[in-house]
Amino acid sequence: xxxxxxxxxxxxxxxxxxxxxxxxxxxxxxxxxxxxxxxxxxxxxxxxxxxxxxxxxxxxxxxxxxxxxxxxxxxxxxxxxxxxxxxxxxxxxxxxxxxxxxxxxxxxxxxxxxxxxxxxxxxxxxxxxxxxxxxxxxxxxxxxxxxxxxxxxxxxxxxxxxxxxxxxxxxxxxxxxxxxxxxxxxxxxxxxxxxxxxxxxxxxxxxxxxxxxxxxxxxxxxxxxxxxxxxxxxxxxxxxxxxxxxxxxxxxxxxxxxxxxxxxxxxxxxxxxxxxxxxxxxxxxxxxxxxxxxxxxxxxxxxxxxxxxxxxxxxxxxxxxxxxxxxxxxxxxxxxxxxxxxxxxxxxxxxxxxxxxxxxxxxxxxx
Numbered sequence: 516x517x518x519x520x521x522x523x524x525x526x527x528x529x530x531x532x533x534x535x536x537x538x539x540x541x542x543x544x545x546x547x548x549x550x551x552x553x554x555x556x557x558x559x560x561x562x563x564x565x566x567x568x569x570x571x572x573x574x575x576x577x578x579x580x581x582x583x584x585x586x587x588x589x590x591x592x593x594x595x596x597x598x599x600x601x602x603x604x605x606x607x608x609x610x611x612x613x614x615x616x617x618x619x620x621x622x623x624x625x626x627x628x629x630x631x632x633x634x635x636x637x638x639x640x641x642x643x644x645x646x647x648x649x650x651x652x653x654x655x656x657x658x659x660x661x662x663x664x665x666x667x668x669x670x671x672x673x674x675x676x677x678x679x680x681x682x683x684x685x686x687x688x689x690x691x692x693x694x695x696x697x698x699x700x701x702x703x704x705x706x707x708x709x710x711x712x713x714x715x716x717x718x719x720x721x722x723x724x725x726x727x728x729x730x731x732x733x734x735x736x737x738x739x740x741x742x743x744x745x746x747x748x749x750x751x752x753x754x755x756x757x758x759x760x761x762x763x764x765x766x767x768x769x770x771x772x773x774x775x776x777x778x779x780x781x782x783x784x785x786x787x788x789x790x791x792x793x794x795x796x797x798x799x800x801x802x803x804x805x806x807x808x809x810x811x812x813x814x815x816x817x818x819x820x821x822x823x824x825x826x827x828x829x830x831x832x833x834x835x836x837x838x839x840x841x842x843x844x845x846x847x848x849x850x851x852x853x854x855x856x857x858x859x860x861x862x863x864x865x866x867x868x869x870x871x872x873x874x875x876x877x878x879x880x881x882x
Contacts, residue, residue: 523841531766540571540598542627544634549606551617551638553715555681556610565604565634569596571627580604587619587636606636613640639715641682654739655746656685657692659718664753669724670760677749679718683710688742692718693737695745700726701753703737722755730757730810731856731864759810761860773830774803775859777867782838784871789842797867798837801828803859810856812836812861818843819851819869838869843875 544567551561560711569575574595582589590605606621621634641649650658660680669675683690691710692705702721710716727733735753764772778798787793801807807828812821820839828834838853853867 522629531799539628540569540573540575540596540626542575542625542629542632543568544632545571547633548635548637551608551636551642552711553639554610554638554713556613556642556745558610558713561610563606563608563636565606565621566601567596567604568601569598571629572598573626574598574603575628577602577623578626581622581624582606583620583622587621589621591623604634606634608636609641614642615640626865631747634667641715650682654749655741656683656688657690657739657741658682658684659751662751664720664751666722666753668756668758669722670758671724671730672760673724674754675722675724676863677720677722677753679720681710681716681718683712683713683714683716683727687712690716691742692716692762693740693743694751695740697737698735700724701735701737720753722753724755724757725870727757730759731813732756738857759858759860759863764860769860771803772826772860773805773806773807773858773866774861775807775855775857776802777865780866781868781870784840784872785868786872787842788876789845789873790842790876793871794840795838795851795869797838798833799823799828799836799855800833801830804830806830808858809834811854812856813854814838815852815854818845819853821853836867838867840869840871842871842873846875847873849873 520674534768546565549563554561574696576595577591580589582590588607592602596602604623606623608619617636617638617640619636621636623632623634624630646857650660652659652662664677664679666675666677681692690711692848693708696701697703700723702723704719706717706719733755737751737753739749739751778800782795782797784793784795809828811821814821818841822837824835836853836855840851842849849871851869853869855865855867856863857865
């Protein structure tokens with residue numbers, strides 16, 4: 516039978532079936548979406564075949580296949596697809612000149628009972644010049660948008676989330692990201708678990724302030740492992756400021772709260788030599804009507820050691836905070852801060868200052 520005769524019979528049967536309301540063709544795809552992940556604009560053409568089967572009783576005729584974008588070019592069978600037979604819609608996507616999220620639709624018109632059918636092409640295109648700009652930090656084959664997860668302020672009892680975008684620059688090997696040690700108050704999830712070559716992923720961090728026994732500014736230093744291996748310069752820093760939430764207190768509750776009063780907020784040691792260790796005691800009094808809790812005492816420099824005499828101060832009582840300044844190895848004007856965190860709702864953070872002018876020790880001169 517000649518091709519023209521065959522086509523005529525096929526079209527005649529299809530047309531007759533449609534006119535008489537008889538059985539129709541049915542276009543069934545094995546998949547209707549292509550997600551090509553993350554690619555660079557210079558990675559070249561992406562091609563994919565969407566395979567379908569005619570599960571109807573009459574030949575399937577594709578009338579038209581259109582894309583929402585010229586960068587997605589479809590090819591499709593021009594001849595009828597007989598019942599029980601399969602065909603394919605070939606799609607080619609060119610990422611050149613594209614940027615950001617891609618969400619394209621291919622619309623298929625046919626004589627099928629389920630016409631029209633829509634296919635989707637999705638993914639993310641990163642311009643070549645944007646890879647280094649977006650992912651500024653490098654750990655092994657992984658590039659990260661940041662190595663500093665700064666959560667900011669978190670009220671005690673609450674959780675917060677932070678995400679870091681990552682990119683696997685390896686051309687062949689997938690990357691699984693884990694950490695050598697994760698503190699109890701942090702939960703870290705890598706998505707996907709295994710990042711394919713030249714693909715993007717995300718590190719999701721969750722900070723649970725209830726599980727950390729600290730207040731105010733906190734720092735966690737985490738070592739990132741790539742496929743279970745240690746690589747150079749693999750440190751990721753996580754910071755947060757843990758605060759107490761007093762927003763729900765009534766006026767009466769505020770009047771009954773603890774109050775932190777210092778005898779002074781500054782002490783000047785004057786001029787001292789670099790071989791001296793000097794001390795000063797700041798007196799803290801609870802002038803409120805509830806117990807005063809000293810949450811944390813920290814210094815701006817390791818040369819200043821501070822030790823509270825006690826961490827719970829009853830109403831009307833006082834305690835001492837000793838500042839010890841070691842001038843060794845220092846010279847010139849010195850100004851150091853001591854931060855005291857309490858449960859005083861008026862001012863949870865108090866800053867104490869110590870000052871000194873450090874001079875070189877006098878040398879003995881023989882006559």
